[in-house]
Amino acid sequence: MTNGVLVVGAVPAEVLEAVTGVVADLEKAFNTKDATALGERFGEQASWTNARGVRLDGRAEITGFSRPAMEGFLRDSYARYEVEKILAIAEDVVAVNVAQTPTDAAGTPVEGAHGAALYVVARQADGWKIVAGQNNAVDAPSAG
Template sequence: MANEALVVGDVPATTRTAVTGVVKALEQAFNDKDAVALGEQFARHASWTNARGTRLDGRAAITGFSAPAMEGFLRDSFARYEVVKLLAIAPEVIAVNVVQTPTDRDGNAVDGARGATLYVIARQVDGWKIVAGQNNAVDAPSVG
C-alpha cells in the first residue's frame, strides 16, 4: 500500500489506519483464497458489485460467491491493493479508491487487467467494514 494517499476532508490518522487496514485484510484474504476472511471485511448488510458486474447483497452472499470463485476461476489470481484516495463522506464513513495490480503468487506485478475499486467503509458495531463497493476491471496501461 502506498504511504501517501490523497486525503479529502477530515479523516483522522486513526481512521486512515483503520480503513487501510480493512483494505489490507481484504487483499490478504483474496491472495490467501480465504473467502471467510474476505467476507468478514464486509458489513452484514453490505452491497458489493464485483468486476464481472454481479451485485451481491449481504456478507453471506459475498462469502458464498467468493468461496467457489476462489477455488475456480480466481484460484491463480493474485493482486496488490493500493489505497490512492480517502474521502470523508460523513463522520466515520469514508470512500476509499483502490488500485488493484495483478501479481504472481509472490507479489510481483504481472500483465493483466487491473482493478479500479471504490469502497465505502464505515464504522459498525463490529469494527470498520465495507458497507458498499464496486470493482471495475480496467485494461493494463500501454507501454511506450
Template structure:
C-alpha cells in the first residue's frame, strides 16, 4: 500500500506506483527463485544490501550472487517485500528502502532474517 510509505521529495503518484511494482516483481522473482528476473529489477548501477548485510553493486553482481544463493541456502525461503521509504535523490533517481519479512507459503511472517524490522 503506497499510503504507508514515507516519501521524501517530489515523487509523483505514478512514479510511486511504478517503484512499488518493481519491488513486487522483485518479491515474486525471489519467491520463485528466478535470479535472472530478480536481477532485471535492478538498474545496471544499482546497489543492494541483503538481509545479512552484504552489499552488492550492479545488476550483474546481484544476479551472479543470487543464482547460487537461491538454489542453496535460500531454496526454502520466502519473503514479502514492502516499500517503506522513497527518497528523491535527483530527477528520475529514487532511493528505496524495503522491509523484507520472511514468510511461509501463505504469506504469514515466520522466524528468520529480516531486511528491516519496524521498531
C-alpha cells in the first residue's frame, strides 16, 4: 500500500507518480470541461467505454464525444477521482482502479451517482496514456 493506494506487483515509484498524474490530469480536464485536455490523456488508438455504455475508439473520437457532452449534459457535473489500486500487468503497462465521487464546482462531495473506473495505462511515445478502460456508474457507498 502506498499513500492509501493498493499496489500489486512491481510498480516503480516513477511509474506510480506518472500514472497518478494521468488520473489527476483527467480529473482536472473533466472538472474544467476541457475536452482537448481530457482527450490527450488517452492513447491515439485507445478504446474507452463511458458510464452510459458507449464505446469510443481512438483519441479523436473520445475528444469528439466529450466536447458536446461537457457543454451539454455534463456541464454542471464535477467529480473527484481517487486511485484505489494499481496492478502491474507487464513492463510499462498497469491497470488502475479509480473511484469517482460527485462534487460541486468547489470540490465538495454531493449526492449523485458515483463512478468505478478501470483504466489500462501504458507508456506510449508521447508519455503515459490510457489505452483502454471502462467507466461504470454505481450507487453511492453505504455509510458505515
